[in-house]
Amino acid sequence: MSSVGTRVFVARLAGTTVFDPLGDQVGRVRDVVVLVRPKGAPRAVGLVVEVPGRRRVFLPLTRVTAMDPGQVISTGLVNMRRFEQRAFETLAVSELLDRTVDLADGSGSATIEDLAIELQRGGDWVVTKLFVRRVVPGHRGLLRRRGETQLVAMSEVTGLARAAGQQAAELLLAQYEDLKPADLADVLHDLGTTRRLEVATALDNERLADVLEELPEDDQVAILQGLELGRAADVLEAMEPDDAADLLGELPQEQAAELLGLMEPDEAKDVRRLLAYEDNTAGGLMTTEPVILGPETPIAAALAHVRRQDLTPALASMVFIARPPLETPTGRFIGVVHLQRMLREPPHESIGSIADTDIEPIEVDAPLLSVTRQLATYNLLALPVVDADKRLLGAVSVDDVLDHLLPEDWREQDDERHDERAGLSRPPQAGVRRG
Incomplete structure (x- = not known):
C-alpha cells in the first residue's frame, strides 16, 4: 500500500505496467488525469491506462493500492469504456509537460519538465512539486533547454492554468517515441483541438504522415488545415498516394488544388489520377506504389x-x-x-x-x-x-x-457502452459497476 507522503513523478510513471492484486498485467500507464483549480494545488484523480486492444481506459486513483515508477497495483476492477477527456480535466503528460509558468519571485519564467504527485492524509493525490527549466531570455527552440533546472513547490509558480500561446511538445513526444503510428494517433485523437495541432506540428513529416493515415477524417482535415501550406504539401507527399487522395477529397476544391500545386509534380501526378476515380471502386481504393x-x-x-x-x-x-x-x-x-x-x-x-x-x-x-x-x-x-x-x-x-x-467512425467505437468515472461519475445505471 502507498503510504502518506509517497511521491511519484508523472513523466517517469508513463509507461509503467499496471498489475491486478494477483500479479497479472492489466496494461500500461499513458497519462495522469489532474484537476487544475484556480486556488490550491492540482489534484490527480486517475490514470489513463492502455489495455490490450490499444484501448485507453480510465483507472481512478481510488482503485490504486500502490504506485511507484516501477509498478502500479490496482484493485483489479477496471472499467473498459474508452477514456474520453472531460472539459474540466487536464492530462499531465499530454498538456502540462512543456507548459510555461511564471516564477512567483519575479525572476522569470520556466517550462515544466515533470510533476510530482504526493499522497495526502485524506487519500487524495495532489501535485506538490514541479521540476522546471528556466527559460533563458532571447533563446528559442532547443537552446531554451540550456536553462537551469530546479524542483519548486506549487506555491513558487503561477500561471499553471494558463494555456495561452503556443506550447512545445518535445517532452510529450519523447514519452511516446516508441509508439506505433496507430497508437500515437489514438493519443492525438484524445487531445484537445489546440494541443493536437501543437503536437502534430512538432512531428517530422514522415512520422506525421504515418499518424495522419491512422486518424479519423475530421482529425486529418483539422490538422492539415492547421499546418502552413508548404508544410501541408510536404506531409501529403510523404503519405501513401491513396491516403493523400482520400484526405484531399475531404477538403474544399480550391484548397485541394492549391496543395496539389505545391506538391512535387511526380507525387502530385499519382494523387491527381487517384482523385479521378470514384471512392468505392478499385481505382479509388488502390495504391499506385506496389512493388x-x-x-x-x-x-x-x-x-x-x-x-x-x-x-x-x-x-x-x-x-x-x-x-x-x-x-x-x-x-x-x-x-x-x-x-x-x-x-x-x-x-x-x-x-x-x-x-x-x-x-x-x-x-x-x-x-x-x-x-x-x-x-x-x-x-x-x-x-x-x-x-x-x-x-x-x-x-x-x-x-x-x-x-x-467498416463504419466511418470505427476508430472511435467502444466495445463497452457503459459510462463511469469514479468520484466524478454520472448517476449510476443498472448493471454498471461503480467506483
Missing part, C-alpha cells in the same frame, strides 16, 4: 524490394510483374509472384519463371463488392488493378478494403 518489377528480375533482388520498411505487410506479400515501363501505368501486366514462393526457389532464378498468371486482375472501375469478393475467393492480401489495355495501374490491399467496409 512492380520486370520478369527478368532475380528472386534475390525481388526479396530485397519487399524488405522495404515503408511497405505494409499486405503489399509486401507479393511482387507484381509487368513489361516496361515499370511505373504505373506500366506496360502489359504479366502476373504476380508470392513471397512464399520466392522463399522456396533458388535466389538466382528470375521471378518471371515462377509467376502466377492465374490470378485475374480487376479492372479500375470495378465496385468495392467485386474487389472484396475476389480477395476472399483467392485468399489474397492484395489484388492487381488494370485498365482496358491490361496495363497495371496499382494494387488494392486488404487493409484498404477494410477501411471502406
Whole structure:
C-alpha cells in the first residue's frame, strides 16, 4: 500500500505496467488525469491506462493500492469504456509537460519538465512539486533547454492554468517515441483541438504522415488545415498516394488544388489520377506504389524490394510483374509472384519463371463488392488493378478494403457502452459497476 507522503513523478510513471492484486498485467500507464483549480494545488484523480486492444481506459486513483515508477497495483476492477477527456480535466503528460509558468519571485519564467504527485492524509493525490527549466531570455527552440533546472513547490509558480500561446511538445513526444503510428494517433485523437495541432506540428513529416493515415477524417482535415501550406504539401507527399487522395477529397476544391500545386509534380501526378476515380471502386481504393518489377528480375533482388520498411505487410506479400515501363501505368501486366514462393526457389532464378498468371486482375472501375469478393475467393492480401489495355495501374490491399467496409467512425467505437468515472461519475445505471 502507498503510504502518506509517497511521491511519484508523472513523466517517469508513463509507461509503467499496471498489475491486478494477483500479479497479472492489466496494461500500461499513458497519462495522469489532474484537476487544475484556480486556488490550491492540482489534484490527480486517475490514470489513463492502455489495455490490450490499444484501448485507453480510465483507472481512478481510488482503485490504486500502490504506485511507484516501477509498478502500479490496482484493485483489479477496471472499467473498459474508452477514456474520453472531460472539459474540466487536464492530462499531465499530454498538456502540462512543456507548459510555461511564471516564477512567483519575479525572476522569470520556466517550462515544466515533470510533476510530482504526493499522497495526502485524506487519500487524495495532489501535485506538490514541479521540476522546471528556466527559460533563458532571447533563446528559442532547443537552446531554451540550456536553462537551469530546479524542483519548486506549487506555491513558487503561477500561471499553471494558463494555456495561452503556443506550447512545445518535445517532452510529450519523447514519452511516446516508441509508439506505433496507430497508437500515437489514438493519443492525438484524445487531445484537445489546440494541443493536437501543437503536437502534430512538432512531428517530422514522415512520422506525421504515418499518424495522419491512422486518424479519423475530421482529425486529418483539422490538422492539415492547421499546418502552413508548404508544410501541408510536404506531409501529403510523404503519405501513401491513396491516403493523400482520400484526405484531399475531404477538403474544399480550391484548397485541394492549391496543395496539389505545391506538391512535387511526380507525387502530385499519382494523387491527381487517384482523385479521378470514384471512392468505392478499385481505382479509388488502390495504391499506385506496389512493388512492380520486370520478369527478368532475380528472386534475390525481388526479396530485397519487399524488405522495404515503408511497405505494409499486405503489399509486401507479393511482387507484381509487368513489361516496361515499370511505373504505373506500366506496360502489359504479366502476373504476380508470392513471397512464399520466392522463399522456396533458388535466389538466382528470375521471378518471371515462377509467376502466377492465374490470378485475374480487376479492372479500375470495378465496385468495392467485386474487389472484396475476389480477395476472399483467392485468399489474397492484395489484388492487381488494370485498365482496358491490361496495363497495371496499382494494387488494392486488404487493409484498404477494410477501411471502406467498416463504419466511418470505427476508430472511435467502444466495445463497452457503459459510462463511469469514479468520484466524478454520472448517476449510476443498472448493471454498471461503480467506483
